[in-house]
Amino acid sequence: MSAPARRTDAAQNRTRIVEAARAALAESNHVHLNEIAKRAGVGQGTLYRNFPNREALLAEVYRRDVEELVTAASALLAEHEPVEALRQWLDRVIDYAEIKRGVLAALEPTAWQDLVAHSHNPIESALGHLLDAGKTAGSIRTDVDAPGVLLLIAYLSRLDRGEWESMARPLMNVILDGLRRQDTDR
The missing domain is CATH 1.10.10 (Arc Repressor Mutant, subunit A)
Structure with a gap:
């Protein structure tokens, strides 16, 4: 060979x-x-x-998920209108968050804190890109920003593992509905 x-x-x-x-x-x-x-x-x-070791493997799972999530923003915008791209991206966030929860539960606090710190800016930037595209298209509210939306999404981490499947997507839909521009003259 x-x-x-x-x-x-x-x-x-x-x-x-x-x-x-x-x-x-x-x-x-x-x-x-x-x-x-x-x-x-x-x-x-x-x-x-x-x-x-286990930590190195779990860190790689986490890093790959972040990379895929960040890369998906531009790819989704290339294929869909901004609101649909954002909806699909937020759907991926739910999958990412479920894995993130598992990684963070399995790692020592110092290891996961470093991972989270390095992933925050790229994720925020990807979300900002999606929000800006929607604002430009007139389909997303202009008074929202990526840090605020990430703060809302972060509250999903309060769901218990047993609640995740039944509640995460419906709650993410509420967030998406709140991001849509509600002008009646459109």
Whole structure:
């Protein structure tokens, strides 16, 4: 096997491991590395070569989710009207928040505080981009900004895990409805 083929295999293994960890976090805060290795179809040695400990793996899950969330804003705006792009992005935020809850519950406070601090500005910027597009199109209220919307979204973290499935999306819809411009002369 050539070196490029090995690198491709290694990258695929790493991706499978992260995806398996993400799936496990969606189910429970109690994530065991041997279960993740099994789900990913790799040996424990492969898992530990990629992620020396549980914290490194969970941090990578979190970073990838943030990256995907931030990247999605522009992609959604390229395909949809601003309000629909924002709606789909907020739907992704719910999925992201569910995983974030699992990651934060599984990490030591000092580790997750650093992760959250580094993700705040990119997420705020992506949301600001979506809001600005909606304001320009006349479909989003002009008196809202990304920090305020993030503050509203942050309250979803108060939901218990058992309430998440039934309440997160309806509450996010209330937030979206509140962001829409309500002019009657439109």
